[in-house]
Amino acid sequence: MSKFKKDDGKKAPGINTSSLPDIVFMLLFFFMVATTTKEIDPLVKITPAQGSGLTDLTPFKQRSEVDFVYLGAPIKGDASLFDKGIAVQYDGILHKDGIKYIGKWKLDKLAAKPAEFTAPREEIITCFKADELVPMGIIFEAREILGDLNFNKIGYAAQEKGNVGGYNIRVQ
Amino acid sequence: MAKREAPEINAGSMADIAFLLLIFFLVTTTMDKDTAYLRMIPKKVEIPPEKQPEVEKKNIYKIAINNKQVIQARDSIIRPEDISELNSRIKHFYLVNRDRKTNRELNYPYYAFGTKDMYQQKLNEAYIRLDNYERQDAAKNPNIDKYIEQTLNEIAEWRKKLEIIKMYSQYSGKTEMPEIALQAHIRLESFIDTDYSAYVAVQSEVEKAVTQLRDNESSELFGITYSAMRTYWQQNMLEDKPRVSEYREKMDLIELLFPLRLIEVKPKR
Numbered sequence: 001m002s003k004f005k006k007d008d009g010k011k012a013p014g015i016n017t018s019s020l021p022d023i024v025f026m027l028l029f030f031f032m033v034a035t036t037t038k039e040i041d042p043l044v045k046i047t048p049a050q051g052s053g054l055t056d057l058t059p060f061k062q063r064s065e066v067d068f069v070y071l072g073a074p075i076k077g078d079a080s081l082f083d084k085g086i087a088v089q090y091d092g093i094l095h096k097d098g099i100k101y102i103g104k105w106k107l108d109k110l111a112a113k114p115a116e117f118t119a120p121r122e123e124i125i126t127c128f129k130a131d132e133l134v135p136m137g138i139i140f141e142a143r144e145i146l147g148d149l150n151f152n153k154i155g156y157a158a159q160e161k162g163n164v165g166g167y168n169i170r171v172q
Numbered sequence: 173m174a175k176r177e178a179p180e181i182n183a184g185s186m187a188d189i190a191f192l193l194l195i196f197f198l199v200t201t202t203m204d205k206d207t208a209y210l211r212m213i214p215k216k217v218e219i220p221p222e223k224q225p226e227v228e229k230k231n232i233y234k235i236a237i238n239n240k241q242v243i244q245a246r247d248s249i250i251r252p253e254d255i256s257e258l259n260s261r262i263k264h265f266y267l268v269n270r271d272r273k274t275n276r277e278l279n280y281p282y283y284a285f286g287t288k289d290m291y292q293q294k295l296n297e298a299y300i301r302l303d304n305y306e307r308q309d310a311a312k313n314p315n316i317d318k319y320i321e322q323t324l325n326e327i328a329e330w331r332k333k334l335e336i337i338k339m340y341s342q343y344s345g346k347t348e349m350p351e352i353a354l355q356a357h358i359r360l361e362s363f364i365d366t367d368y369s370a371y372v373a374v375q376s377e378v379e380k381a382v383t384q385l386r387d388n389e390s391s392e393l394f395g396i397t398y399s400a401m402r403t404y405w406q407q408n409m410l411e412d413k414p415r416v417s418e419y420r421e422k423m424d425l426i427e428l429l430f431p432l433r434l435i436e437v438k439p440k441r
Contacts, residue, residue: 021183024190028197035201049369051376053383053399054207059406061206068206071368127208130368137364140438147213155208158372167373169252172240 036061043089044072049132050161050168057127057155065119066155067109069102071138072131086134099138102126103145127155132168209375211434231281231355233265235374239365243374255373262358262381266430270350281356285348288337295330298323336425343393350429357433364439382432390426398426 036058060066070089079085087094088101095101106126110118118124126146128139139156146154161167235258236244243250243258250257268280276282302323308316340349358378362371386398401419408416 017187018183021186021190024187024194028190028194031194031197031201035197035203036205038200038202049372051209051372051379053376053379055210056403056406057206057208059409063410066206125208125210127206132367132369132372134368135364136362136366136368136371137439139368140362140364140436143213143436144438147216150216152213152215153210154213155210156368156372156375157206157208158376159204160207161376166253167255167369167376169241169255169370169373170367171252 040092042070043075043092043094044070044087044131045075046070046072046129046131047133048157048159049130050165051158052161052163054158054160055155057125060125063119065123066125066127067106068127068129068157069142070129071099071134084135084138086131086138088138099142100145102142103149106146106149106151121150122152124151125153125155126151127157129157133170209372209379211375211436214435227355230279231353232357232359233262234359234361235378236361237363237366237370237374239363241367241370243370252370252373255377258374258377259381259384262378263385265356265358266352266382266385270352281353283350283352286333286337286351287348288334288341291330291334291337295327295334298327298330302327332424333428335421336428339421339425340393340429352431356431357435359435359437361437362439363441366439378432378434382430385430386426389429390422393425394422398423 057066071086073079073085074082074087074094079087082088082094083098086098088098090101090105095105110121110124126142128142130139143154146152234244234246238244241252243252243255245258245261248261265280269276269283272283273285302320305316305320305323313319337349341347360371360374360378383399390396390398390401401423405416405419405423409420
């Protein structure tokens with residue numbers, strides 16, 4: 001005597017998928033809230049520096065009050081073409097003049113938008129996203145150019161390091 | 173007329189549409205936040221002063237980083253791995269003379285103890301000066317407009333300070349407000365070849381030390397930390413909520429008590 005029923009040819013009941021859109025929409029909204037849009041594809045390699053007590057730039061980004069400058073060794077091509085092997089990326093391009101182009105870039109960016117849509121000059125943040133091995137001399141050169149043009153607010157980008165772990169400073 | 177029921181819309185492809193959107197957002201966005209230390213480049217001076225103003229040595233906290241990432245804070249050498257020492261040193265710089273009117277540490281910035289009457293008097297003095305300037309003949313003294321403007325700025329400043337000290341007395345119950353010397357600042361020097369990571373690490377330690385001092389003071393006075401207020405303010409600063417202005421006023425007070433004055437010196441070598 002068998003305790004198990006034999007397959008009597010019944011089909012497995014179909015799973016109700018009517019709540020699938022709800023689940024997917026939930027995921028969608030989570031990602032829409034939790035992420036920010038990508039700026040641009042990086043052309044330079046950046047290992048971010050570590051720090052704590054950083055300011056979140058998201059509110060500034062939403063008001064488009066922040067311009068990013070990327071500094072680091074180029075991903076493609078010959079690093080030795082650039083001054084000290086550090087390429088500077090403005091929006092989508094690596095400019096051959098390196099950091100000296102920053103003044104013109106900022107002025108062009110400011111002129112591209114009508115005056116009523118931009119924050120006052122002093123309020124626009126120029127944020128340096130630099131690789132951890134970039135020498136400070138380059139950044140101070142940029143600071144001087146920006147200071148002369150009255151773009152007074154700058155940012156040093158870094159990654160929140162958490163409570164444990166060090167700063168990854170190169171010891172020589 | 174026969175009543176017809178509206179045909180049901182087939183929602184089977186809803187999931188496909190939602191998936192499509194989901195995947196689009198997954199691809200075009202990033203999870204990591206952009207975070208940075210915000211700093212100001214000092215305003216350009218139109219006419220450079222003939223003589224640089226003297227700053228007393230006790231008011232400077234000099235931190236230098238060389239091209240091998242070794243840090244010098246005042247007279248002590250700190251190796252890169254011991255960088256967290258900077259925290260307690262900076263706090264010491266701020267706090268050592270904070271409660272002392274006599275018997276002060278000579279090598280650290282002094283504090284001034286302002287009272288309501290004192291600020292009121294300064295404000296009155298500025299008003300009298302403004303009155304004097306306005307009565308003068310513009311033809312005789314071509315610089316008079318500049319003086320008037322300067323005095324107006326001064327008046328605005330003393331007014332703000334008066335508001336702040338009223339708030340301080342209200343929350344702390346004290347009549348005197350300790351104010352660190354105006355010249356007291358942290359001076360950050362680097363070499364041309366100093367690594368970005370080391371420079372940022374020092375910025376981080378400075379920021380952390382000052383934020384901790386501010387958080388402590390803020391918790392004591394208002395029962396909420398300075399960082400919490402700042403986060404709220406940054407996210408809602410454009411909205412017209414009563415809490416935004418309330419937090420801004422409280423933050424102004426804390427920032428006056430523990431100012432972060434950081435001078436970043438252009439490297440010479």
